[in-house]
Amino acid sequence: MQRGDEGEVMAAEPRRSVITSIATSATRRWQITLGFMVMLLIAGVSAYGFGLDREGFPPINTPIAIVTGTYFVDDADAVDAEVTVPLAEAFVGVPDVIEVQTQARPSSFLVFVEFESSVDSSIGTERLAALNIGLPPGAQADYRSVNAAKFIDSYDLLVSVVGPADASPEQLQQQASALAVYLDGIGDISEAVVRDLLTDSIDPDTGEEETRLTRFTRVALGPGDFREAIAVGVVRNDTSSLDVLGFTDLVQDLLDSADSPLADGFQAEITADFATGVRQQISSLTRNLLSGLLAVAAVSLLLIGWRVAVLTAGFMALVLMGALVGLWAVGYTLNTITLFGLILTLGLLVDDAIVISESIDANRDEPDSSEEIKSVGVVRRAIDRVGAASFAGTLTTVVVFSPMLFIGGILGEFIRPIPATVMITLLLSFLFSVVFIPVIGRLFLLKGQKPNNPIIRAEKSVAAAAGRLAAYPSGNGPKGWLVGLLLAFFAFFAIGSGLGFAGGLGFSIFPQGKDSVGLSLSAEFPAGTTIDEAQAISAQIDEVVVEVLGEDLLRAQYARGNERLVQAFIDLTAIGSRPTKSPEFVEQIEERLVGIEGARVTIG
Structure with a gap:
């Protein structure tokens, strides 16, 4: 209390919260606030246009080595006893190994080795291979490092060289070698490596040098048949300023250039890269943003008014611009993980806008x-009433996501950018809601009449009824107590039911999605299969893939192809552009592959 000049007692002015002070200060100085908004939009466009690098995956240390192989005995127990158990026992003693997991199948096996987080995958793989563990006759093992940001653990993209139908492996390899030399001369390219089809060796019977076909590559450059090809792995220079999109565009321009060294009848195409996926994800983000803007605008239009609808939709776009600036500032890139985080927040960032407006x-x-x-008084009153609650809601969500920042191991390496992106976006959403929305409210929202359509009146009636029900237990004696107990029972019943359903749900770190933009295919051949036989069987598999996918086959690339196994990447047309989802394609291909003998095929 304060005493005036005449001795009368006056009420002291209530102390305003920091949130209210920020909002009213921004509203009074609306010209400066609008200037900051314009600067933010310019920074957001700059971050999106050239500031943020586009990548397939962020740099992730994956301290994992994988050992796969075949042992055609048609007995999983024998594979386990004679191969996977001896391998696991030997690997456990390797320095820095944390865990060894094995999986034995009737004629194949997989050993998953996890190292300490400080160990690089390639170094760990070398340690395992250096043991030179003896395997039973007929068993073969392949040691592979893991690098999620590379193809075949080494390359930023793969270029395939194809030629006439009668082109020989020697001709393909000659053309690929010339192309590799051509690409090697570009500063942004660290190296271009030909994945040789032919290998020079010594015949053990005659002692003479001979050249053998030890690898085959097949590609599909679109809907249609697979073709014999040879792959060139291209690695981006560490000093290059190009992101994954720019690097892919550079290589494509080089392939299209008149300076390309390929002879007539031969052509080179990029058949595996991260740029295609990143572009599709950015397109998905744009579609989700537009869909979200339309949905929010429609709901706001019906329940609050058209001015709030316009304000809220614009606010969502503004927050995303701010989030891009935030990601740029902390050193993140636009990649598969951060794009997922941005899409995830689209449904969350609208809360602050709706509450404040x-x-x-x-x-x-x-x-x-x-x-x-x-108008400033209206803003002060509005923020006084809901500012703290809005901040508490935002902070609660941020706190929920924050423990994910401290998850260790390989899982933490993969998902850490998701909570970071979500937290940055939500905090900016709240800050912008108490800085920019009051200004727009003063200049735009409060200029019109208060909406009062039938839907809004019905909404107010429902809200009033809910408020009366919530207040009924207080001051209504035994009846109020009974209603309160019933409400509490209903709340606990809902919580218990939710926990019961949650307990029955399965757990999977990387669950299968409802759709994807690609498939992976692998085929294992029994011991004794020649490389010519493996090629013939692969051609049968390819026919099935082409027939099932039809026009939805964008491209396909063999990553590995020899007498033991085939591994292929298959890219599909964009999600939403085709009626058939990828799991349905998998089922159809599996059904058609049943009649093919001489290989065990896995597709997913």
Whole structure:
């Protein structure tokens, strides 16, 4: 209390919260605030246009080595006893090994080795291979490092060289070698490596040097048949300023250039890269943003008014611009993980906009009397009432995501950018909601009449009824207590039911999605299969893939192809552009492959 000049007692002005002070200060100085908004938009466009690098996956240390192989005995127990158990026992003693997991199948096996987080995958793989563990006759093992940001653990993209139908492996390899030399001369390219089809060796019977076909590569450059090809792995220079999109565009321009060294009848195409996936994800983000803007605008239009609808939709775009600037500032890139985080937040960042703008609209007739400007008084009153609650809601969500920042191991390496992206976006959403929305509210929202359509009146009636029900237990004696107990019972019943359903759900770190833009295919051949026989069987598999996928086959690339196994990447047309989803394609291909003998095929 304070005492005036005449001795009368006056009420002290209530102390305003920091949130209210920020909002009212921004509203009074609306010209400066709008200037900051314009600067933010420019920074966001800059971050999106050239500031943020586009990558397939962020740099991730994956301290994992994988050992796969075949042992055609048609007995999983024998594979386990004679191969996987001896391998696991030997690997456990390797320095820095944390865990060894094995999987034995009737004629094949997989050993998964995890190292300490400080160990690089390639170094760990070398340690395992250096043991030179003896395997039973007929068993073969392949040691592979893991690098999620590379193809075949080494390359940023793969270029395939194809020629006439009668082109020999020697001709393909000659053309690929010339192309590799051509690409090697570019500063942004660290190296271009030909994945040789032919290998020079010594015949053990005659002692003479001979050249043998030890690898085959097949590609599909679109809907149609697979073709014999040879792959060139291209690695981006560490000093290059190009992101994955720019690097792919550079290589494509080089392939299309008149300086290309390929002879007539031969052509080179990029058949495996991360740029295609990143572009599709950015397109998906754009579609989700537009869909979200339309949905939010429609709901706001019906329940609050058209001015709030416009304000909220614009706010979502503004927050995303701010999030891009935030990612740029902390050193992140636009990649598979951060794009997922941005898409995830689209449904969350609208909360602050709705709460603040609706409060401003609802308090337009009750401005704070301490403000000379009515619109500023409305903002002060509105933020006083909901600012703290809005901050608490945002902070709660941020706290929920924060433990994910401290997850260790390979899982933590993969998912850590998701909570970081979500937290940056949500915090910026709240900050912008108390800085920019009050200004737009003063200049735009409060200029019109308060909406009062039938839907809004019905909404208010329902809200009033819910409020009366919540207040009924207080001050209504035994009846109120009974209603309160029933409400509490219903709440606990809902919580218990939710926990019960949650307990029955399965757990998977990387669950199968409803759709994807690609498939992976592998085929294992029994011991004794020649490389010519493996090629013939692969051609049968390819026919099935082409027939099932049809026009939805974008391209395909063999990553590995020899007498033991085939591994292929298959890219599909964009999600939403085709009626058939990838799991359905998998089922159809598996059904058609049943009649093919001489290989065990896995597709996923």
